[in-house]
Amino acid sequence: xxxxxxxxxxxxxxxxxxxxxxxxxxxxxxxxxxxxxxxxxxxxxxxxxxxxxxxxxxxxxxxxxxxxxxxxxxxxxxxxxxxxxxxxxxxxxxxxxxxxxxxxxxxxxxxxxxxxxxxxxxxxxxxxxxxxxxxxxxxxxxxxxxxxxxxxxxxxxxxxxxxxxxxxxxxxxxxxxxxxxxxxxxxxxxxxxxxxxxxxxxxxxxxxxxxxxxxxxxxxxxxxxxxxxxxxxxxxxxxxxxxxxxxxxxxxxxxxxxxxxxxxxxxxxxxxxxxxxxxxxxxxxxxxxxxxxxxxxxxxxxxxxxxxxxxxxxxxxxxxxxxxxxxxxxxxxxxxxxxxxxxxxxxxxxxxxxxxxxxxxxxxxxxxxxxxxxxxxxxxxxxxxxxxxxxxxxxxxxxxxxxxxxxxxxxxxxxxxxxxxxxxxxxxxxxxxxxxxxxxxxxxxxxxxxxxxxxxxxxxxxxxxxxxxxxxxxxxxxxxxxxxxxxxxxxxxxxxxxxxxxxxxxxxxxxxxxxxxxxxxxxxxxxxxxxxxxxxxxxxxxxxxxxxxxxxxxxxxxxxxxxxxxxxxxxxxxxxxxxxxxxxxxxxxxxxxxxxxxxxxxxxxxxxxxxxxxxxxxxxxxxxxxxxxxxxxxxxxxxxxxxxxxxxxxxxxxxxxxxxxxxxxxxxxxxxxxxxxxxxxxxxxxxxxxxxxxxxxxxxxxxxxxxxxxxxxxxxxxxxxxxxxxxxxxxxxxxxxxxxxxxxxxxxxxxxxxxxxxxxxxxxxxxxxxxxxxxxxxxxxxxxxxxxxxxxxxxxxxxxxxxxxxxxxxxxxxxxxxxxxxxxxxxxxxxxxxxxxxxxxxxxxxxxxxxxxxxxxxxxxxxxxxxxxxxxxxxxxx
RNA sequence: GGGCAAUUAGCUCAGUUGGUUCAGAGCACUUGGUUUACACCCAAGGGGUCAGGGGUUCGAAUCCCUUAUUGCCCA
Numbered sequence: 001x002x003x004x005x006x007x008x009x010x011x012x013x014x015x016x017x018x019x020x021x022x023x024x025x026x027x028x029x030x031x032x033x034x035x036x037x038x039x040x041x042x043x044x045x046x047x048x049x050x051x052x053x054x055x056x057x058x059x060x061x062x063x064x065x066x067x068x069x070x071x072x073x074x075x076x077x078x079x080x081x082x083x084x085x086x087x088x089x090x091x092x093x094x095x096x097x098x099x100x101x102x103x104x105x106x107x108x109x110x111x112x113x114x115x116x117x118x119x120x121x122x123x124x125x126x127x128x129x130x131x132x133x134x135x136x137x138x139x140x141x142x143x144x145x146x147x148x149x150x151x152x153x154x155x156x157x158x159x160x161x162x163x164x165x166x167x168x169x170x171x172x173x174x175x176x177x178x179x180x181x182x183x184x185x186x187x188x189x190x191x192x193x194x195x196x197x198x199x200x201x202x203x204x205x206x207x208x209x210x211x212x213x214x215x216x217x218x219x220x221x222x223x224x225x226x227x228x229x230x231x232x233x234x235x236x237x238x239x240x241x242x243x244x245x246x247x248x249x250x251x252x253x254x255x256x257x258x259x260x261x262x263x264x265x266x267x268x269x270x271x272x273x274x275x276x277x278x279x280x281x282x283x284x285x286x287x288x289x290x291x292x293x294x295x296x297x298x299x300x301x302x303x304x305x306x307x308x309x310x311x312x313x314x315x316x317x318x319x320x321x322x323x324x325x326x327x328x329x330x331x332x333x334x335x336x337x338x339x340x341x342x343x344x345x346x347x348x349x350x351x352x353x354x355x356x357x358x359x360x361x362x363x364x365x366x367x368x369x370x371x372x373x374x375x376x377x378x379x380x381x382x383x384x385x386x387x388x389x390x391x392x393x394x395x396x397x398x399x400x401x402x403x404x405x406x407x408x409x410x411x412x413x414x415x416x417x418x419x420x421x422x423x424x425x426x427x428x429x430x431x432x433x434x435x436x437x438x439x440x441x442x443x444x445x446x447x448x449x450x451x452x453x454x455x456x457x458x459x460x461x462x463x464x465x466x467x468x469x470x471x472x473x474x475x476x477x478x479x480x481x482x483x484x485x486x487x488x489x490x491x492x493x494x495x496x497x498x499x500x501x502x503x504x505x506x507x508x509x510x511x512x513x514x515x516x517x518x519x520x521x522x523x524x525x526x527x528x529x530x531x532x533x534x535x536x537x538x539x540x541x542x543x544x545x546x547x548x549x550x551x552x553x554x555x556x557x558x559x560x561x562x563x564x565x566x567x568x569x570x571x572x573x574x575x576x577x578x579x580x581x582x583x584x585x586x587x588x589x590x591x592x593x594x595x596x597x598x599x600x601x602x603x604x605x606x607x608x609x610x611x612x613x614x615x616x617x618x619x620x621x622x623x624x625x626x627x628x629x630x631x632x633x634x635x636x637x638x639x640x641x642x643x644x645x646x647x648x649x650x651x652x653x654x655x656x657x658x659x660x661x662x663x664x665x666x667x668x669x670x671x672x673x674x675x676x677x678x679x680x681x682x683x684x685x686x687x688x689x690x691x692x693x694x695x696x697x698x699x700x701x702x703x704x705x706x707x708x709x710x711x712x713x714x715x716x717x718x719x720x721x722x723x724x725x726x727x728x729x730x731x732x733x734x735x736x737x738x739x740x741x742x743x744x745x746x747x748x749x750x751x752x753x754x755x756x757x758x759x760x761x762x763x764x765x766x767x768x769x770x771x772x773x774x775x776x777x778x779x780x781x782x783x784x785x786x787x788x789x790x791x792x793x794x795x796x797x798x799x800x801x802x803x804x805x806x807x808x809x810x811x812x813x814x815x816x817x818x819x820x821x822x823x824x825x826x827x828x829x830x831x832x833x834x835x836x837x838x839x840x841x842x843x844x845x846x847x848x849x850x851x852x853x854x855x856x857x858x859x860x861x862x863x864x865x866x867x868x869x870x871x872x873x874x875x876x877x878x
Numbered sequence: 879g880g881g882c883a884a885u886u887a888g889c890u891c892a893g894u895u896g897g898u899u900c901a902g903a904g905c906a907c908u909u910g911g912u913u914u915a916c917a918c919c920c921a922a923g924g925g926g927u928c929a930g931g932g933g934u935u936c937g938a939a940u941c942c943c944u945u946a947u948u949g950c951c952c953a
Contacts, residue, residue: 005916190953339953389882390951397952497950532889534949565904566890572949574890582905585918596915641892644904656920666914740922747922753913780913831899844936852897852937859899 003598003703007591009555009584013695017130020698023709025068026135028075030486036067036074037490039469040136041503042144045080046087046121049128049547051529051537051563051575052496058560059526060494061134062639065691067491068135069718075487076135077472078126079142082118084461085179085187085345088409091117107408107456114409128548133556133694135714142472144464145411152476153411153464154429156514161427165361166403168415168422172278173402175353177299178346181406182357184460185399187502188341188350197336198321199267201329202227205243205252211236212331214266216338217276218324219316221246222304223294224253226272228283231257233268247329248320249306256287278352291354299351313351356422358404358413358457368512369505370395379518380508383637387497387525394501401506403460410458417453418442425455466506469493469519476514484515493520496528524637527572534574550580557693558584564643564692586647587696590689593655594700597678600664606671611773615661616677617725618732622653623684624724630688631721643692650685657736661774679704684719734798735771741796742779745805749794756782757805760791764800764865790876797824800865802873818877825870832863 020026028035038060043053060076068074091114092102102110126141142149160166173182198218201210213227227244229236243252260283261270274284275293284291294304301308301316308316324330341350372379374392382388404413416434417425419442426441428434431449439447470476475484489511495504504523511519529537537544550559554577561583566573626649633642662678664670683704686697690713701713742759751757759781772784793806794817838844839856 003915006918386883393881393952500951571891576890576905578905579890581918585916588918589916592916592919594915599915638892641903644892647904655916659915663915743921744923747910750910753911753921838937841936847936848897855898862899 003595005592005595007555007588007696009557009587009695010552012699013131013133013556016695016698017133019712020135020714021138023712025712025714026076026137027139028073028137030482031073033071033073035487035491036064036070036072037077037487038064038075038492038494039077039472039490040079041493041495041499042079042081042142042465042468043125044083044086045118045123045125045143046083046090047080047125049125049132050544051547052526053125053129054132054547054550054559055526055529055563055573056494056496057129057132057134058563059524059639060492061132061560061694062564062691063492063494064135065694065714066634066718068714069687069690069716071717074135075137075140077140077142078129078134078136078138079140079468079472080123080126080144081465082143082145082410082461084405084407084410084458085176085181085183087114087118088407089179089346091409107412110408131548131551131556133560135694140472144461144468148474148477149464149467149471150411151429152467152471152474153459154414155476156467156510157411157414157459157463158427158429160360165365166427167359167361168356168425169359170354170356171359171402172281172352172354173357174341174343175297175299175351175355176343176346176348177295177297177351178348179343179407180297182353182355182402182404183343183350184402184462187344189344190339191342192337193340194335194337195340196321197266197334198324199331199333200247200271200324201331202244202247202271204239205245207242209238209242211239211244211255211269212267213269213271214334215271216336217273217317218320218330219301219305219308219313220273220276220294221271221320222249222301222306222308223273223275223292224251224271225274225284225289225292226253226287227255228258228261228270228272229255230259230261230263230268232259233261233263235268247324247327249304254289256283256289258283258286275354276352281352281354293354295351295353357402358415358455360401360403362398362400362509365509365513366395366398366505369508372508372512372518380521380523382523382525384525387500390497391500391505395505401460403463404455404457405460406456407458410461411464413455413457413459415455417455418447418451462502462506465503466510467514469507469511470514479515488515489518490520492522492524494524494526497525498528500525522637529575530572532574532576534572537575545575545577550577554580554584555587555695557587557696560692561586561643561647564640565647566640586651587693589655590650590685590693590696590700593650593659594682594703596659596663597675597682598703600675601669602672602675603669604672606669608671608673609773611777612662612671612674612677614770614774615658616674616681618728619653619658619681621724621726621728622732623649623681623719624722625726625729626653627688627719627721646685646689646692650689654681654685660778686713687716687718690714690716731768731771734765734767735775737798738775738801738803739778741798741803742775742781742805745794745796745807746779749807751807753780756780758783758785760785760787760793760804760806762787762790762802762869764802764869765798767801790872792876795873797866797869800862800869802869814877818874821870821874821877825867825874828863828867828870832860832867835860835863 040060041056064074064076094117095102095113129136157166174185174188176183195216197214197216199212199214200218201212203210211227224246229239239255240257242255244255245252261268272280272283272289274281274289274291292304294301295313296302299313300310303309305316308320321330342348343350373382374388382391414429415425415427416431416438418438426434426437428437431452434452435447435449438452439445467476469490470484470488473484473487474481475488493504507519511517531537531543535543554562558580562580563573565582566579626645629645630642633645662674686701690697694714698713701707742757746753757780761784763786775781776784791804791806793804795802795804835856839860845853
């Protein structure tokens, strides 16, 4: 059998993914085993795989595959999110290309287009996840607008309404004039923008006096309904009780007094526009001011804007400034930076707007969710822990959640109006039930279905995804079904910190409200993927590599390793393709180690050599030590450290040391016992590596021998932890010091590896001799002689042991040797000085614990011994 | 403006309760090497005043104060 010297992932990965699917290893049904459950953070149904998804889902797959190997019933539920604003915007844009305007369509027609779009492009991302190796239970694929999901959402809305937690309010909301919908506070991004502060002069009615106000938004003067001054401001006492005249429209408005006005800012006079600013709205409510809304829903001016009617707010701002200047109203303009809210999705500048919206009261609902994460006996752990502070800050200041959106793509709010009054509605799961309620509420038995009109708005997408961990198991509609009881609470949630509040916090809220239990035990918050220059990866910068191309180039295993090697929990990951190259290189290394082993000819008559025996027992200890470290890293969600431990184990301990130790001479056969042991070791290495590099490991596993579907690596049994011999690891580390010493001498003295050397040593350490054969083999040392006296030749020290390799006279550079020894001596003496200073300090000796003092004394005697050997070496050279 | 976090080698990061030879890892770098698994490799090596300053302590990368810089969240 010839095995190619380069590992070709593209030949392998599709084959094993198909095999895993065929044998249904990813599918889970409740059974007697312990469940291990993850629900995927559902990506946008029309989305495409980007680096963030790759990182996220690689982590989830590692956790799931590991759980599977540990014998748990692993269930990873995949799915997608309908992403109301983003998707609706895409559909609207596509229709526009075809010359169709949304306003020409009925709701039903529009939804048909949207579902067609979803069926055509939706779920591409899930196909891409398969390329990455994601072992999701695809039979469970869910979508937040599946009929069962939507039914759950409506049920929850009705329930919360009936509990008095959902209410309708005329409120200032964040209006996105581009998407023509409201946004929740969390969907608004505050950005610093440079603008102007305009100083405008208002006339005082019945007087020649004027007053000056400062505003950043001169176009909103049409909505002014008062001027406000601070009652304590002596500059304006003369204005009290007077009225001002709004420029251009010449409306007369009252001058009111309120301590809210900041004496320092601007001129100390504030224009009040209740329809277009939250603070002004509060002032307006307090002083019973008129509310004049001057904008259309696309933020162009309406008829209140007079000759600016129909023009966009930013156009008007420029034009009106000019007009005001010409009319002498604009006194001056200052450059001014302020924060403006922009839409997360459309980037449009948010317009505060008053409208009727649906809200969910959060304060009481948040309480159990706060306790779960921050209490003493925390139910839910965040990794890394630092996010608990952020979580606390948000949850303790939580505001009511605006859950209505002026969109069609989403669950339509189940409120049915029977009249024109604000309160003329009932809330029910369907129109038939609504009719019953409406009849009861109105006392009008003659009402019919046609008299009811359902609210036009849809629910916020997060109002469906906050139920995700329950609704994917139908836990809302059938709260006691077998699946929800088995899989819920889920174990780990892996997601980005950017949706800690949007999603994570709300799932916790929903979990306690509807299952009286947490939705998950642990939340692993990944970092953002950035480029090498720390810039966020984005389409507009074009710095995001094509995920599928990366997989093509480096293999899914290579990309997975590349991502995880640089992704400590919670830290941003600075993505660099070189990392994938390292992952690919690692795959190739393991492949070649396997090639080496597979190439050996086995001879069952051969005795096991001593070197192999010792090497194997050392590696077994080393493997156990690494296994314990890996467990520890996993328990702290330090996946990159766990991977690095495995990387070093396989790269250094297995390939560089063990295989070199057991390797038979060229074209010589290997004894069966050693061969079998090496194969077992290789298999164990594959098992612990499988969660990180599933394809490569399965390929080698199946190459090692014929396996039945029941024997596939993906469902094999993870190596169990055993106690191990710490001493042998220490002794081996000492031996590697000797090996390195000899190698250094070979290099310095230009002694080829092919020429055997002889080694002499003064064994002050009285070390075990069992590694001598190993040292000999690895360094091509013909014989090791234990002596009492120095021997001529190149020398080196490991602790207080002194080693000599005789070399021909012309190779000895006495000067260089002395220089080297002097440097070593100086370092040792400095070290000794430090220790002795410490030990002669009476306060140290009397205060430090006994253990520490003993250690210091040991260090002292070791160093003294070492200095002795260096000094005597120097003496012989001179 | 308020809050949180960070600052350790050229880069990305570990460093647990203050105490093992604690100043580490990976990558990068330098030098040498066709040792029959692998040049996607092997071996050896250089490199840090632990951001600056002050303090507590027998002892500080680790605890406290302070300054600077950076990032995130909120208003």
